[in-house]
Amino acid sequence: MSTTDVTRRTNATKKSKKREDSEKDANKKIRRSRRREARQRQRIITIVAFVFSFVLLYSATRPKRSSNLGIDSARYQRGKALREAALRKMSVGKDNAEGAISFFRNKMRGAKKKATDALDGVKTTSAGMRYLDPRQLPPLPGEPDERYEGKGKKRFRGVGDDEWRSEAASNPRRRMGPKVDYTKHDYEYPDLVYEPPNDGSYPPLENMSDIFEVWGQDDLDSPPDTIVEVLQHFDYQDPKQVEAAIKYRDLELPFKMYNVPEVMEAGLKWTDEYVSSYFDGTNNDNVPPSRGQCQRSVDHFFAFHRPDKWDTRLLGPPPSTDVDWTFEKWAQHAVYADEVALPINKHHYYWQSGVPREERLQKRKHWTFVSRDLPSFSSPDPTFFGFNPPEQKGIQCRFGERGVTAATHYDGGRNMIAMMTGAKRYILSPPNACPKLGVVTSHRHPSYRHSMLNFGRVTLLDMEDTGIEMSEREREWLRVSGEAPTLSTVLKAGEVLYVPSHWFHYIISLQKSAQCNTRSGIHKEGNPYFGGLKEVVECVGEGDD
16 A cells, blocks of 8 residues: 555544544533533523412412502501591582592592692692691501501602792782891890700700790791790800800700801802802802702692602602702792792792712812802811711701791701701700601601601690691691600701701791701710610611611
8 A cells, every 4th residue: 555545544534533523522512502501491490480489478478458559458448447537527618528539539549640740639728738648647656557568759740830920020028028037036045054964954845735835836927026045055156165065065965056157158148149050050160060959849848758659549649749940940939938928828849959978078179069158067077067077978958938847857967957048947856755756667658767747736736616627647646746845946047056866856947048957977875864866766666867
């Protein structure tokens, strides 16, 4: 056999061997692929079987539900009875009562028709105060907890009205300001006590009902001739008084500061034109624009809620809606509200804004006007007002108009509240008063750790022919709240109020106002006589700040 034949045969053998090896590799890959697919199918089958088993087990063990409503059947029946009983009592006339019942029934049936405003259909009594749906209130003391499993939406949008513009233009009191200017009213302050008493005697507290008997919540045009203050009132320019204030702060006792230069300077700066230029983006000084949001309520009462959890089928219309007003338009309405002494049953508007906590760590050229005008609130270094910068959660600003009333709530952080313009009345209650304030304790409820109660109504409980009807649940909660230990103080332009951790505050805008606050971390222990985190947790459970 020639060399050529040997070479040819050798090459043929090698090629045959390569083909065999290649076929073996291909078969191995196919087998591996099939085994991998089989394992994946097995995983899928296992997961599906697990999910199916879990659903069956959950369906077998969960309580019975009323169809489509996501609440216990017993609670639904009870809530329905309370709601319809209250609606029958509403003193709005037969036609309006029937309209309100029809509105709620349509909601419960899942009516497809959408209103232009989430607050359309909300009824008020003949005395002009919104009817409070009993479903929005927590169980009374001693009653079993009620489970809430509602689902809302990202936000509730509303429509602002313009009917007030013509009245504002023709108002005879135009440009005359509020009927009572609380920044210039007469006040009586307590004698200074440089060493704070730590025996429960300060601050002096009264029953809430007594507080509002002396000066009604909505009596904005007829306050006492002299408003008697009970909180210590320290001069920020006096080092000795600042030292005393720090002692009160360390004991978690509320007090006020006055004569604060940056707050007074901001008050002079913050004209409507100045503030509007930063919110509306018309400023020309290279300061970053600020963001804010206008909210509308059918009357003067605003209650905190999380829109994503506010289920209108379960709770009725939300307490407020977002409207697309500019700050300029809000300010014009707030001026109008002062000039005409806006009644409490009319639409009220509220503007809020915030500064993120990260802003204080940026270069000053990136600060918004609030941080620039309130450096002690935004400083990365400790100050009297921002005394724990690492725990600072930014700056929150609230611009209120006459009559706007914010439902009671607490903040975990130690709160310094500065009033740049106007005045607000603060109703404070200590942490250990929590069980008497009607605070929502269900974690899933949209108003968790807040109250929905309008405390101004505590004075109506024993009156006859008020024209205002309440559900039994609201009436009983107001009786309980009327005994809550409380103090009242007016915070006016140029002053700063210290609200200790977990103290409840209920706020009434006495006139057009601008207020900003910053919080400096949680004081868990609180004060031994007034309570702290422990008492609040016992009342509402664990929650975020």
